[in-house]
Amino acid sequence: MGPLMSSFRQLLRNTPEGLYCPPGDFYVDPVRPVDRAVITHGHSDHARGGHGSVLATPETLAIMAARYGQDFAGATEAAPYGKAIARGGVNVTMVPAGHVLGSAQAVLRWKDITIVVSGDYKRRRDPTCPLFEPVPCHVFVSEATFGLPVFRFPDAADEVAKLLKSVALFPERTHLVGAYALGKAQRIICLLRDAGYDKTLYMHGALASMNALYEQHGVALGPTAPATDAARNALPGEIVIAPPSAIADKWARRFADPIPAFASGWMTVRARARQRHVELPLVISDHADWDELTETITELKPEELWITHGSEDALLRWSELNGITAHALEIIGYEDEDE
Amino acid sequence: MKAFARLLDQLAFTPSRNAKLTLLRDYLGHAPDPERGWALASLTGALTFDAAKPAFIRKAAEARLDPLLFSLSYDFVGDLAETVALVWPARPGANREPELPEVVDALRTASRREVPQLLERWLDALDSNGRWALLKLLTGGLRVGVSARLAKQALAQMGDVPVADIEEVWHAQTPPYGDLFAWLEKRSARPGSDAPARFRPVMLAQAIDEATDFVRYAAADYAAEWKWDGIRVQAANEQGQRRLYSRTGEDIAAAFPDVLEALEFEGVIDGELLIFNDGHAAPFGDLQQRLNRKGADAKLMAKFPAGIRAYDLLMDGEEDLRALPFAQRRQRLEVFIARLTSSRIDLSPLQPFTSWEELARLRADPPEGDPRIAEGLMLKRWDSLYEAGRPKGPWFKWKRDPHLVDAVLMYAQRGHGKRSGFYSDYTFGVWREDANGDRSLTPVGKAYFGFTDEELKRLDKFVRDNTVDRFGPVRSVRADKDFGLVLEIAFEGLQRSSRHKSGVAMRFPRVHRIRWDKPAREADELPSLEKLLD
Ligand SMILES: [Zn+2]
Numbered sequence A: 001m002g003p004l005m006s007s008f009r010q011l012l013r014n015t016p017e018g019l020y021c022p023p024g025d026f027y028v029d030p031v032r033p034v035d036r037a038v039i040t041h042g043h044s045d046h047a048r049g050g051h052g053s054v055l056a057t058p059e060t061l062a063i064m065a066a067r068y069g070q071d072f073a074g075a076t077e078a079a080p081y082g083k084a085i086a087r088g089g090v091n092v093t094m095v096p097a098g099h100v101l102g103s104a105q106a107v108l109r110w111k112d113i114t115i116v117v118s119g120d121y122k123r124r125r126d127p128t129c130p131l132f133e134p135v136p137c138h139v140f141v142s143e144a145t146f147g148l149p150v151f152r153f154p155d156a157a158d159e160v161a162k163l164l165k166s167v168a169l170f171p172e173r174t175h176l177v178g179a180y181a182l183g184k185a186q187r188i189i190c191l192l193r194d195a196g197y198d199k200t201l202y203m204h205g206a207l208a209s210m211n212a213l214y215e216q217h218g219v220a221l222g223p224t225a226p227a228t229d230a231a232r233n234a235l236p237g238e239i240v241i242a243p244p245s246a247i248a249d250k251w252a253r254r255f256a257d258p259i260p261a262f263a264s265g266w267m268t269v270r271a272r273a274r275q276r277h278v279e280l281p282l283v284i285s286d287h288a289d290w291d292e293l294t295e296t297i298t299e300l301k302p303e304e305l306w307i308t309h310g311s312e313d314a315l316l317r318w319s320e321l322n323g324i325t326a327h328a329l330e331i332i333g334y335e336d337e338d339e
Numbered sequence B: 001m002k003a004f005a006r007l008l009d010q011l012a013f014t015p016s017r018n019a020k021l022t023l024l025r026d027y028l029g030h031a032p033d034p035e036r037g038w039a040l041a042s043l044t045g046a047l048t049f050d051a052a053k054p055a056f057i058r059k060a061a062e063a064r065l066d067p068l069l070f071s072l073s074y075d076f077v078g079d080l081a082e083t084v085a086l087v088w089p090a091r092p093g094a095n096r097e098p099e100l101p102e103v104v105d106a107l108r109t110a111s112r113r114e115v116p117q118l119l120e121r122w123l124d125a126l127d128s129n130g131r132w133a134l135l136k137l138l139t140g141g142l143r144v145g146v147s148a149r150l151a152k153q154a155l156a157q158m159g160d161v162p163v164a165d166i167e168e169v170w171h172a173q174t175p176p177y178g179d180l181f182a183w184l185e186k187r188s189a190r191p192g193s194d195a196p197a198r199f200r201p202v203m204l205a206q207a208i209d210e211a212t213d214f215v216r217y218a219a220a221d222y223a224a225e226w227k228w229d230g231i232r233v234q235a236a237n238e239q240g241q242r243r244l245y246s247r248t249g250e251d252i253a254a255a256f257p258d259v260l261e262a263l264e265f266e267g268v269i270d271g272e273l274l275i276f277n278d279g280h281a282a283p284f285g286d287l288q289q290r291l292n293r294k295g296a297d298a299k300l301m302a303k304f305p306a307g308i309r310a311y312d313l314l315m316d317g318e319e320d321l322r323a324l325p326f327a328q329r330r331q332r333l334e335v336f337i338a339r340l341t342s343s344r345i346d347l348s349p350l351q352p353f354t355s356w357e358e359l360a361r362l363r364a365d366p367p368e369g370d371p372r373i374a375e376g377l378m379l380k381r382w383d384s385l386y387e388a389g390r391p392k393g394p395w396f397k398w399k400r401d402p403h404l405v406d407a408v409l410m411y412a413q414r415g416h417g418k419r420s421g422f423y424s425d426y427t428f429g430v431w432r433e434d435a436n437g438d439r440s441l442t443p444v445g446k447a448y449f450g451f452t453d454e455e456l457k458r459l460d461k462f463v464r465d466n467t468v469d470r471f472g473p474v475r476s477v478r479a480d481k482d483f484g485l486v487l488e489i490a491f492e493g494l495q496r497s498s499r500h501k502s503g504v505a506m507r508f509p510r511v512h513r514i515r516w517d518k519p520a521r522e523a524d525e526l527p528s529l530e531k532l533l534d
C-alpha cells in the first residue's frame, strides 16, 4: 500500500461499529450506538437510535425523531444540503443523494483529501427528493445493493402505467401495493399522481406518520384515506398501499380479491417475485441499478472505490476490468430496506 | 413484440384462471392481425420452435459481457433465458424492434445457420422483457398455463359467442386465425370451408441436404423451378373479395393496389411478389421500396411496378385443387394464367432437367435472364399434394451458394462485451483503378463474424501490429499493393448503393476464410464484384 492509501485510511477507516473518521472523531452511519454520528439518511439500518450526538440533514433528523421519538439522540445538529460544518479538522458537507427525503452523501474534506460516503443513492428523478449531485473525490464509498448486471431498472413511469392498466382491467379487485414505508410509498403516490391518477389512495396504518412528514416537507400526496377500517371485500377497484410485509398478511384478506403488487428493485428477477407470491411485480427502486452504479463510478473516476454493502463481487470485477482500485468493506449490519 | 411479451409476463405471474382469461381477452381484443394469431398459437402449443440451444444463447451473451460477470448474474437469477434477457447490453442505434409475425416468419424459413445472426439482431433491438419472451419462444419454454380450452374460452368471451361455436370451427382453423378473429369481431361470417378469399395455410419447402437427399430421391420424381427473390404471397379473388396475403397470413393489399387491381380471376394463386421491369424481375432491393407501407402513390407504383410470378393454384373458381398432385395443379395453373390479360401476373417457368448433376450445373450457372438473379432452385415432387406446413420430402429449396470475394482489410473497430478488448469489426475493400491507371482500395463492406476466437486473437494482433492511423475507436490498417491481409468474404447478394463510396452494398457479409497466405495485390477488383450485382 502506498502512502496515498494510508492517508485515505487516516481520514476514514472501517471498524466494527462502521466507518470511522479519526481526525473528526465521528462515525458515518454506524451500526451500533456511538458518541458522535453523521447519518446519511433515515432508513433504519443507516440511522439507528441511541447515539450521543447526530449530524444529519434537517429532514433526516425529523425522520429519526418520528421513528424513535424526540430524544433519539443526546444532541443533534442540522446540516442543510451544501453547508460545510467543521468537525475537528474535518469539513463535513451533506450533498443530495437522490435516495429518499433528506438523503445525503457525506462529503468529508481533510487536508487535501476528499472522501464521499454516498450512503444509499440513485441517479433518477424522484419527485420526493432532490437529484443526486456528483462530487469529485479521491475515494467514493458506494453501496452495491443492486450491483449485478441483471439489474437495469425500467422507467418508473412505465411500471406505474402497468399498475394503472391492471386497475382498469380488473375493476372488481383491489390492488395491494407493497412499498417500503419511508420513501418508496411516497414516491409511488407521487408517480401515480404524475400519471394522472387523482382518486383517493388507501393507506395501511404504518404509512401514516411518514406520509404526514413528507407532506410537512412540501411533498404533496393528494387525497389519501386509511384502509385499515375497511369492511370485508372492501375497496374493489381501488389502490391500497401497504408495507411489504402486510401484503401477504392476514390483514390483506379484508380486500376484494386483492392483486398483490410489490414495488422493489428485486422484482427484476422473476423467481424473487414468485417467492413472495407477487402477481404484479413493479420494478421501482430507490437504489442505483447496475448502469447507475457503473456510470457514477466512471463519471467520478475516484482513485479508490470502497463498497459498503450489497453484491460486491460483480462490482469488484467490473472495477478490475475498468482499471479502478476497489475494496469491499463488507460492513455487517446494512440491509436492504426493500427486503 | 412488446404487447405479447407483456402478456406472457403477466400470465406467468397470474395463478387465477379467471384473471388469465381477462388478460387473454384483453390482449386478443387489442393486438393486430396476424400478431394475435401467432401469439395464440404459441401460447397453446400449436406453434413451437426449438431454434436456439441454451449453449448457443449463453455463448452469444458471453460475447457481449465478461464471462465472470455473466456467471455471477446467472448464479443469482437461476434461469438462463432470463439472465441473458436481463444482462444483454443495449446497443444504441440497433434495428427497429421486431414484431412477432416477423419473428415467426423468419424462424419458419431461416436455416439453422441463419438463426444465430437473426437472434443477435433481435436481442439488440428489444427491451429486457421482449428479450425474455423471444428467448422463451425460441427455446420452446413458453409455459404460462394457457390450455387450448382456456384459449377457446377467451375467444368466446371476446366475440360474445358460446364456446361450442368456437369448438365447432376450431379444427379447421390454422394460425394466425385471421378468419376466426374477423368473425369474432363481426367483420365476416362464421368461418367454414366456404368463407371467400380466406387465407389458406401455406406449404413450405425444406432446405435440401446435398449430402443425403440426392441419393434418396430420384430426379425424375421432381419438377424444378427458379426460386425468385421476392416475397411469397397468396392472391385471392373469390366472390368479389380480393386479398393479397403474405406467407404468414398478413393482408398486405393496402401497399399493393396495382397488384390487387390485376387479380382479374376467380380463384387463389400462390406465387412470388416481385417488381417487374418490362416483364423481367427486378432485384429484391426494388421490392423493398414498396414493402411495409400503408399505401402506395402513383409515382411509387410507376417507378416500382409490382406483380406476381405464379407457381401454384390453390383454388380454380370454386374448385379446391389442394388435394390434387402438383403435376395436375401445374397444368391447371398454366391454363389459368394463360387466360389472364394483365401483364402483372405471369407464370414461373419450370426448368427442365434430366439428372441432379445437370440441375447442379444449371444452379451454378443459371441461363441468361431472370434466373441469373434467382436465389436458387425449388424442387417439387410431381405427386405432391398441397399440404400446410413444412413436410419433409415433397418440396425442397436449393439455395445458390454464397458469393465469395477476396478483399483486403482496411479498418478495424473494437467490438462489444467479451470482444470489447478486441478489434473485431472489419471494414474491407477491393481494388479500383482510377483514370490514370493507379490502383487503390475502395471499401465495399463490413463484417463482424465468421471467425473463431483463436482467429480473432490473430486478427486483433495483426490490427495492432499494423496500425497506420487511428480515429476514435477505429484503426486504419496498412493495406497497399505490397502488404495487407486478404479476407475471403462470403455474402448473399450485391446491390447498388449511393451511400457507399464504392457504389455497392453487400447482403449478409461475413468472413469466410482468412487468407494469411495471399498477397494483397491479388485481391479482387471492383469490376469483377460489380458483375455480381443483382
Ligand atoms: Zn436506504
Ligand SMILES: [Zn+2]
Residues within 6 Å of the ligand: A043, A045, A046, A119, A120, A143, A334, A335, A336, A337
Ligand atoms: Zn442501505
